[in-house]
Amino acid sequence: MGSLSVDRSGAAVWCTLDRPPLNLLEPDLIRSLRDTFDGLARDPSVRVAIVTGRGRAFTAGMDVRVLRALDVAGATALISGLRAAIDAVHRAPFPVVACVNGPCLGAGFELALACDLRVAATDARFGLPEVRVGVPSVIHAALLPGLVGPTRAAEVLLTGDPITAEQALAWGLLNATAPATRLREAVDALVARILASGPAAIRLQKALMIRWRETDLETAVAYGVRAFAAAYATDEPREGMTAFLEKRAPKFRGVP
Numbered sequence: 001m002g003s004l005s006v007d008r009s010g011a012a013v014w015c016t017l018d019r020p021p022l023n024l025l026e027p028d029l030i031r032s033l034r035d036t037f038d039g040l041a042r043d044p045s046v047r048v049a050i051v052t053g054r055g056r057a058f059t060a061g062m063d064v065r066v067l068r069a070l071d072v073a074g075a076t077a078l079i080s081g082l083r084a085a086i087d088a089v090h091r092a093p094f095p096v097v098a099c100v101n102g103p104c105l106g107a108g109f110e111l112a113l114a115c116d117l118r119v120a121a122t123d124a125r126f127g128l129p130e131v132r133v134g135v136p137s138v139i140h141a142a143l144l145p146g147l148v149g150p151t152r153a154a155e156v157l158l159t160g161d162p163i164t165a166e167q168a169l170a171w172g173l174l175n176a177t178a179p180a181t182r183l184r185e186a187v188d189a190l191v192a193r194i195l196a197s198g199p200a201a202i203r204l205q206k207a208l209m210i211r212w213r214e215t216d217l218e219t220a221v222a223y224g225v226r227a228f229a230a231a232y233a234t235d236e237p238r239e240g241m242t243a244f245l246e247k248r249a250p251k252f253r254g255v256p
Contacts, residue, residue, distance in 0.1 A: 004032040005054070011047035011199075012191050013040060020055030024063040025107050027078070030085045033111075037088035047202065048194050049092060050187060051115060052099035053108075058124070061106025064133065082107060083139045090114035090140065091210055093203050095194055099187045100124045101180065105162070110140035113147065116209065118173065119187050120165045121180040126173070127162030146213070148173055198236035198252045 003026075007014045015036055017023040040046045053059050062082075070078060089096055089111060098104075098112040100120035105127050112118055112126070120126075128137040128144075137157055145153040148171045156163065168174045178186035194202060204227045212220045231237055236252055243250035 003029040004036055006036055011045060011195060013046055013049045015049055015051050017051070017053045017059050020053075020057070022057045022060040022103070023053040023055070023108070024060060025082070026063045026066050027081065030081050034081070034085035034088045037085075037092055041088070041091075041093055046094055047199055048095045048097065048191050050097045050099050050191065051089065051111065052187075053101055055102075057102040057108075058098070058100045058104040058112065059108030060103050061108045061129075067133070067135070079138060086111055086114045086140050093206060095202065095206055097187060097190060099183060100126075100165075100174075101183055106130055106137070110137070110143075113143040114140045116206070117175050117190060118168075119176045119178065119183065119190060120168065120174050121183050122165050122177045123180065124165045124168075124177075125162040126165075126168050127160065128156055129160040129162070131158065132160040147171075196249075198234070198240060198250070200234045200236050201231055201240075204231055 003017070003019050005016045005018045007016070015033075017025075017029065017033075019026075019029060023029075037049070040049060066078070086107075095117065096115045098115035098118040098120075100112055100118060101124070102121060103125050104112050104120070105125070106129060109126050109128055128141055130137045141157065144156065147153075148156075152171055155161070163171075165174065165177045169177050175190065176186055208220075208223055208227050211223045215223070234253075239252060240250045
């Protein structure tokens with residue numbers, strides 16, 4: 001899709017922001033991101049997606065030249081489109097992994113926050129510098145306090161200062177870090193662990209993760225009860241538990 005390249009590797013799909021060197025977000029790329037994830041969501045054979053950037057950056061955020069030209073109506077339209085695109089990633093029916101290969105700033109950081117798992121190069125940097133150019137960090141920046149706590153989130157949001165991959169790992173924002181030369185290897189290893197589980201169970205779990213973030217405890221638990229029962233509409237529990245008792249790897253349907 002022009003500024004976004006999509007590569008299939010079995011049940012995994014790599015979605016690469018392709019506007020090097022900084023992969024700055026602008027309307028065409030935002031539309032491509034939404035359209036891509038809307039399409040992937042309709043494909044039941046997709047079991048995991050990975051978002052990364054071409055070149056030296058994951059994405060350094062919005063193109064400031066685009067932001068500078070906005071009026072109130074234009075700002076509303078742009079941020080609404082960006083929200084829809086990142087929400088398509090956040091609500092994908094399969095797990096999404098952010099492979100953060102370099103600077104991850106502004107709306108790019110929000111995109112990474114919307115992913116379920118994050119693996120970063122050891123030299124990556126994360127930040128929400130919007131306040132430094134006169135606008136607040138919005139939409140999926142709202143996920144940050146839940147991931148790192150309100151005090152740390154406030155520091156990031158109110159100063160605009162970036163944090164290192166080492167800090168992000170210590171704060172629980174990242175699942176792992178790796179040298180840039182081994183980043184793909186680290187992500188592939190994480191993806192393989194996801195793909196080893198039951199495809200239907202993973203989709204049920206992803207749906208629950210979204211619902212848990214958005215509902216009270218009682219409702220979240222009720223969703224879980226229904227999801228547990230729904231798992232038995234497939235053959236995955238019987239195969240998984242039989243394999244456990246027989247001390248072998250499970251052979252889930254649709255898994256090579």
